Amino acid sequence: MKYLDFEVVDIDSVRTPFDEWPPKYQRAEVAGCAMCGKPVGKAPLYILACGGGLSTIANKDDDAQLEAKDGGYMGCHPVGSECAKRIRTLVRGAGLDPDKYLFKVNW
Numbered sequence: 001m002k003y004l005d006f007e008v009v010d011i012d013s014v015r016t017p018f019d020e021w022p023p024k025y026q027r028a029e030v031a032g033c034a035m036c037g038k039p040v041g042k043a044p045l046y047i048l049a050c051g052g053g054l055s056t057i058a059n060k061d062d063d064a065q066l067e068a069k070d071g072g073y074m075g076c077h078p079v080g081s082e083c084a085k086r087i088r089t090l091v092r093g094a095g096l097d098p099d100k101y102l103f104k105v106n107w
């Protein structure tokens, strides 16, 4: 689907609402999966979120343009392997390249 000028994917169905996460995952010092709160491995995949939430993801190549144009630019967030699998399926289903929507980040 389109958001502004960008090809984005709705991944809301992958997300567990924050208040339903186990309390141990809700603590701020635990930087876990953005979808479910579970711990992520040492080198997780990331999503680029936009539109003011974590339910819409964009192509990593649009990062700079999104940051400039989208008031709801949310930046990159890690996802665990289980959620990454489900996101990959959604991205494929939308006819887009999963490797552009799930990617490694070298901070």
Ligand SMILES: [Zn+2]
Binding pocket: 033, 034, 035, 036, 037, 038, 079, 080, 081, 082, 083, 084
């Ligand atoms: Zn997860």
